[in-house]
Amino acid sequence: MEKTTLEISLSTPDDYAGLVEIDHLVWNEQTTPAPDIRWDSPQDYGRQFPAGSQIVARCNGKVCGYIFYKDVFPIPSNLHVADVAMAVHPDFHGQNIGTELMLAVEKSAKDKGKSKLSLRVLSTNEKAIRFYKKCGYLEQGRLVGEFYLNGQFVDDLLLYKHI
Ligand SMILES: CC(C)(COP(=O)(O)OP(=O)(O)OC[C@H]1O[C@@H](n2cnc3c(N)ncnc32)[C@H](O)[C@@H]1OP(=O)(O)O)[C@@H](O)C(=O)NCCC(=O)NCCS
Numbered sequence: 001m002e003k004t005t006l007e008i009s010l011s012t013p014d015d016y017a018g019l020v021e022i023d024h025l026v027w028n029e030q031t032t033p034a035p036d037i038r039w040d041s042p043q044d045y046g047r048q049f050p051a052g053s054q055i056v057a058r059c060n061g062k063v064c065g066y067i068f069y070k071d072v073f074p075i076p077s078n079l080h081v082a083d084v085a086m087a088v089h090p091d092f093h094g095q096n097i098g099t100e101l102m103l104a105v106e107k108s109a110k111d112k113g114k115s116k117l118s119l120r121v122l123s124t125n126e127k128a129i130r131f132y133k134k135c136g137y138l139e140q141g142r143l144v145g146e147f148y149l150n151g152q153f154v155d156d157l158l159l160y161k162h163i
Contacts (some may be wrong), residue, residue: 025090070107080113119137142157
């Protein structure tokens, strides 16, 4: 699918159906330790992720990706760290949308006083690992054999980036 216009801004209720579509397409045993998660409806999604809680990318008006962050531990000594999660619609992979979303979340997190971003990625998710390393993330740890997926034990990589 061609990318012509890209708009990135906070989520609204109009985005929920597109965000549900992305989740149902991208999450599987290679990309998440909880591949069975399914949303019952856009409203169900909105209850978990209210408007404004995510940054959404839209190509020609179609929701094509999202990113958000949350506190790791809600204690004062850890408030400078934020944990990131993201996905891009498969029709739009490799078109720099993930990179644009990452830049947007870095700016938003910095504006909120965060100085370190962290994330967890399955060691089998090679595309995502390559993407994160390209974005400047480094490995800070590895939970060995943390998940049992597709008949094998899979490590969880802990990545971080100072912003
Ligand atoms: C990881 C992800 C967010 C990247 O988004 P994207 O919009 O495709 O990323 P970009 O177009 O900005 O890609 C930048 C780099 O990522 C890597 N990459 C992205 N898509 C790739 C693909 N399909 N195959 C191989 N490498 C890929 C490449 O290194 C690429 O650099 P290049 O352009 O020099 O080749 C996207 O693939 C995705 O949503 N994956 C499924 C969900 C997921 O795994 N999320 C992370 C869970 S921790």
